[in-house]
Amino acid sequence: MHLSEFKKPQDIYVVINYLKGIDKKINIMEVCGTHTMAIAKSGIKSLLPPNIKLISGPGCPVCVTPSEEIDAVLELCKNNKNLIITTYGDMIKVPGSKPNESLERLKAQGQDVRIVYSALDAVDIAKENKEKDIVFLGIGFETTTPGTILALEEAINQKINNFYIYSMHKLVEPALRALLEQPDFDIDAFLCPGHVGAVIGEEGFEFLVKEYNKPSVICGFEAGDILIAIYKIVNQILNNRVELENEYKRVVKKEGNKIIKNKVETYFKVSDDLWRGLGLIQNSGLKLKDEFKEYDASKKFNITLKQSNINSACKCGDVIKGKIEPTICPLFGKVCTPENPVGPCMVSSEGACAAYYKYLVF
Amino acid sequence: MHLSEFKKPQDIYVVINYLKGIDKKINIMEVCGTHTMAIAKSGIKSLLPPNIKLISGPGCPVCVTPSEEIDAVLELCKNNKNLIITTYGDMIKVPGSKPNESLERLKAQGQDVRIVYSALDAVDIAKENKEKDIVFLGIGFETTTPGTILALEEAINQKINNFYIYSMHKLVEPALRALLEQPDFDIDAFLCPGHVGAVIGEEGFEFLVKEYNKPSVICGFEAGDILIAIYKIVNQILNNRVELENEYKRVVKKEGNKIIKNKVETYFKVSDDLWRGLGLIQNSGLKLKDEFKEYDASKKFNITLKQSNINSACKCGDVIKGKIEPTICPLFGKVCTPENPVGPCMVSSEGACAAYYKYLVF
Amino acid sequence: MCLAVPLKVISIEGNTAQAEIEGVKRTIRIDFVKNVNVGDYVIVHAGFAIEKLKEEDAIENLRLIKEVTDALK
């Protein structure tokens, strides 16, 4: 299959040249961090006229994890010496509410923290370390939740009793709704993440069009996909159309992935959840159902969130809401760098601040 | 106090010169490894005429530990991954019955084996490693048993429940009796270890004189002590006297240390025990009494000894019995060296073979 | 973290499959996708397939892109 053609489709220059000629002010939110990075790395921003703005949304799992959750995880480590924390990479650098505290630092000081590339790896670690308690930090949206489910099923089937999930999984839709409800929300259209679309289906993004009247295009992650999707958005706006288009037809179907949807319902219950920058959003998080409480780290270790004060100068919240570009933050590039991040948007390899710092500040 | 005077007493040359002039064949057994080393390091052998022979006896704790015990300890490690073995240094190099097996090798492969300088250190390790089981290997004679008792009392008083003693402690007297009963035993007199004397008292060595008619001198560990004691032995033999003399008057009293003797009776029961080279000797070992079985590694871990075949060419048994000098062993210095010891006499820093190899082969 | 990589399935055993892209083979889980066959392409995240990627859909996708570029030429 000629999949590489999507990276640089034939004659894509005509699209680029067309977009360069647009002078209408259009604010497009790319919901997801994967898009943020693909855009930054392909240099797409440098190809667009300044009036077409791509603004990062709340779709970076690390970025939206609130400092209260980080604090709770750090606290958990300190109180349980017999623990192995397993997590996707970026999480270990996220600072909690206190400066100089992160999983990376606890690891450097001897806490067993292991980076996994798949939730199933965490189960393997549990099997190899019977005398330890293994906690997997479940973060991310519709695309990572299935990985956590696989791990949970594996633990259940293999009767592994030293494996616990701390679910911080979140849903994209409630977050977008919360954003859209904000009075000063200034986004004209959405670039919808194709992998989330693969799970929730085209129908999962219809509310953007039907309820909020925003042109939206479901989009793949190759540079060609993104340019075509931007074109489609521009085209809708110029023609006063408001539609949900699917640029990522090769993957995203109307109803999405029913197996995943069903399994999410089997194992998780929807609950109110805390988001960095966005605060408490109703029905925006996924927690393990009570029937699976023996695998639930929050039950086993009695994890509770404590109010925390984060560095007030960090504008991550505004960045996630698409209100400001990272460079507006007074800490950007001075106090806050990927080496010494103040907020999670600078930590995550998919974070908007990191993308600006690494790729976009000439 | 002028304790250094014992290292080289004034006019000690007259004793040396006197001894050099003796032409009678006299075989003296230095019972204890500490004496073996003091003799080797001070060069005393080179000062004696060839007819006065100093022969190492069964008084090196490491040397007399049978391969069956080593095998049992190695087996224990292999079956219990959660173990910390604590032991005095030389023990870790002693090979079991299989080549290429020792605590040192298990340690190099990841087993937690810790060298302690005092049995109490093992208790501290137990306190610092609550989630592990700590086994202290109790080896040695009347002088090391008190250390094990201190550790046991500490564990009892502090209610430490992850500390276990594997007692391989032995008694000097039954071993000497076993030797003396051998038909071809060719020793004329005994140099008795002063530190053992401090515990068992002069009276503890009287059987040598009264029952076996062997001139015996209790002796300290400075070179001067040893020369004077040898003189006293020679003097007895030349004058056909058979007495127990106490050269180490500054330390050794008639009845020895009653506190230690009582405590040994409190905690230990005398039992038959297996000695390297000497086989099973009745009432020669000390095992923990049943009342202390919760601290007894042999009970906790169900340690049993299995018949083992040691390298048949190793003459350790004969060395310990004083029948041969180490250099007679065909393996000495060729196959068997301190780097790759075949028998425990080459392992122990107090072993007769090691003493010969390191100090006496010009 | 949320990479969407298309891989070709080269062998299947229960819910586990081996998938490849030129020069690289990896083990993936296919619990969430029905009727995966050897030779199929799947979109893989953190170790599991989230969707099949059919040849005809990719061609259709490319055709739609070509529609755009053709329209602008």
Add this chain to the structure above:
Amino acid sequence: MCLAVPLKVISIEGNTAQAEIEGVKRTIRIDFVKNVNVGDYVIVHAGFAIEKLKEEDAIENLRLIKEVTDALK
């Protein structure tokens, strides 16, 4: 392993004492020796005292050695 080192007691707390020899101080246990006082010499093994070492006994010991050497002179 079984070294017999004479050390001077410089402080005592219960069954624990600090003992020294020129340049070196170490903690020892004195459970097994009665009436240990600061200033006393003790013979120490693997961390515990097995006996006191009295000045007069040491002098007597040296005198006995001198007896031997004198006799041989």
Add this chain to the structure above:
Amino acid sequence: MDDIITLSYGSGGKKTSHLIEDIILPSLSCDELNKLSDGAVLDVFSNKIAFSTDSFVVSPYFFPGGDIGKLAVCGTVNDLSVCGAKPEYLSLSLIIEEGFKIEELKKIIKSIEETSKICNVKIVTGDTKVVEKGKGDGIYINTSGIGRLIYEDLGKDKISEGDAVIVTGCIGDHGAAIMASRNNLVDEFNVKSDCAPVYELAQCILQYGDKVKIMRDPTRGGVATTLNEFVENSEFTIEISEEKIPINVETNNLCEILGIDPLYSANEGKILAIVDSSVAENVVNDLRKIELGKDAAIIGYVTKNFPSKVVLHTNLGGKRVLSKLTGAQLPRIC
């Protein structure tokens, strides 16, 4: 500044620079060290020699395309080569973890032997330490090396506008091979580490005398980080074209699967050179005649458009900054 060392300080990227510039240089500053080049150029008896050191802690110590022994020899030989020297003598210092298999040690020594023969260097002095189990990771190796300086006028100060940037072959293979051999991330990866001596390539480039401005082997931190080292604190920009960068499709695929940028992936048998543009084509043509240089390419030029920055022109014609490696992309690759 942090108060403890974390893995990022060993990445070869920004934190490694902080460590060196904020903690080591203020104390140990001298002209030679301050240059922070691959090796120091020294006057000994008024002759010039190059002197370089590296410790190798790669995990796993046997990897596709080589092992820690080969790497340790190539690493220092390469540092000397890009200094413009002919590598002659190496020291060899081993830190071995208790429990290490003698069989594996023999293999590593064999590999050191073979590599040093290929490189025509002699190992003339050494050291061996053993650390307890759990205080190392099998084996760490330091090599230090001495070479006779053949061409001495290399340096950042020679770079000028219009110069061409050359890479001697496909990038990122070492980092990718190490990554692939860790953690069962992938079952199979067809590319081997590029670990190899670059002396011949360096000599080929140095034929062009003062047209050669600077050379460096883009190891930890990859091509992106090394290019940044060339222009940081200068008025110059390096602008490179994504489509010109030689890269194995397999390496590219692996990087895509693992979410890694091959421009930050380590190389152990490549040179990045800046040469006068007048000779750039010839240099590349010469390099391509050598097996190790067959994929050599001009990947960009020196400009003054964005001072002190490296800029990447993407396949689509967009551009973005290529900063130094931040964080620890993958620890213990060399």
Add this chain to the structure above:
Amino acid sequence: MDDIITLSYGSGGKKTSHLIEDIILPSLSCDELNKLSDGAVLDVFSNKIAFSTDSFVVSPYFFPGGDIGKLAVCGTVNDLSVCGAKPEYLSLSLIIEEGFKIEELKKIIKSIEETSKICNVKIVTGDTKVVEKGKGDGIYINTSGIGRLIYEDLGKDKISEGDAVIVTGCIGDHGAAIMASRNNLVDEFNVKSDCAPVYELAQCILQYGDKVKIMRDPTRGGVATTLNEFVENSEFTIEISEEKIPINVETNNLCEILGIDPLYSANEGKILAIVDSSVAENVVNDLRKIELGKDAAIIGYVTKNFPSKVVLHTNLGGKRVLSKLTGAQLPRIC
């Protein structure tokens, strides 16, 4: 031969020799390395330089009398000095364990700075690696060094019957200080490590030109092991007198308490030298004028009585063999 490495292989004694002679030399044999001396003497542009390397893994890395930084500088400076060279340039390579305190690193770097100033050497090239927690022990340091050879005719082959054996001061202090600072073995020990540069002492001895046969710094394995290295595989014997050996009474006491022989305890600021007996007294008198050499003494002579052996004449007039260190007396002392 074992099939795995145990700590004894790092003791500096017999097992270390086996490791080097049976595993490393057969592969890497060359004239310079085969000498197994403190450093290699090399021809570069037909001038002679000395080149030496050592990795330092001492535990604890701060110890009475110094730290790993001071030790790392002195260690290589001393190796060069006893080769007959003037130490000039050092490389510095750090292997740091994740979690290491920056504060401690700064102290160590400070100490490297101070020591290298005292030694009048420049640190001209370096490297930094970071390993995961549990894959190191705080910090390991490699230094390699280059010196200009001043006197080149040193070597075992120069030793002849009747030569005198000189030690430049009290023995065993470094090993004793390290031992005392470990494991709460003792509460207090008054002696510090002798860690110091011996360049001045070496120069003092080298004044005597071809009357000086060989020098070495008796580090790991102590005086006994180094003396054995002088005579092994030769027709000569070294016979030393216990009563002539300078030793601090405190060090002696500590060794007695811990059951250690000070002749096997490491030194880090001493030279063992073999010189023609005609100049031995003068050498010692000159050495004593230097603070570091104030306890210098002739401790013995070269004979042919027991070929390849070192023999100790004890205080009582007896004699015994003094063999190379066997086993690991104390790991990680340097």
